[in-house]
Amino acid sequence: MADVFLTNRQCRQGGTPGVCVVCGKKPTTPVKNRFRVFSHATAQHKVYLVKEAWVPMCQEHRNHFYRPVWFALGAFALFGIGAFVVFALSAGGMWLINSPLVFCGTVPLALLLFAGVVGLVIFGMRGQVAATGLNNQGMYLANVSDEYRDAVEALQQEEEDEDEEDDDDRPRKRRRRRAEDDDDDDEDDRPRPRGRR
Numbered sequence: 001m002a003d004v005f006l007t008n009r010q011c012r013q014g015g016t017p018g019v020c021v022v023c024g025k026k027p028t029t030p031v032k033n034r035f036r037v038f039s040h041a042t043a044q045h046k047v048y049l050v051k052e053a054w055v056p057m058c059q060e061h062r063n064h065f066y067r068p069v070w071f072a073l074g075a076f077a078l079f080g081i082g083a084f085v086v087f088a089l090s091a092g093g094m095w096l097i098n099s100p101l102v103f104c105g106t107v108p109l110a111l112l113l114f115a116g117v118v119g120l121v122i123f124g125m126r127g128q129v130a131a132t133g134l135n136n137q138g139m140y141l142a143n144v145s146d147e148y149r150d151a152v153e154a155l156q157q158e159e160e161d162e163d164e165e166d167d168d169d170r171p172r173k174r175r176r177r178r179a180e181d182d183d184d185d186d187e188d189d190r191p192r193p194r195g196r197r
């Protein structure tokens, strides 16, 4: 699991390399999603920033963005059925033995049910690809596959190199950072597809 920054250009359809954003497999189809990031809350409302973006997904993961919805519905159903069962057991038990001892059985059952619902929601959100930040330049995505991150960053590097060939009069922040990286560790120095001239 990794984090990545997508430029606005990369948020368009086919803007990023064709490896699955969830698992890194190929082949992929672009999937459009509305990403939401919590901005701030007023007295009445919570305000979210919203951005529509396309990300590549393999066959297996193309419904990934619906997953939280299914888990929420599942948790809701579990809660409804469980609450009914607990209520029925309590009422039936009271009718049968007419003793508060019935609640020694049904209260732990209710707590177990509550833990199950919370656990299901947490499990449903685990590993979910989601936006963590939005700005004028693009969007931060969390929980993406390492393969996707590497592919996106390689593409950004490539685009930057092309820009540098166009107008190379002022030094760029990123280039300085890269120079520092080179000093620090040689291991991460992957060969770039196009050498600088």
Ligand SMILES: [Zn+2]
Binding pocket: 020, 021, 022, 023, 024, 025, 057, 058, 059, 060, 061
């Ligand atoms: Zn996948």
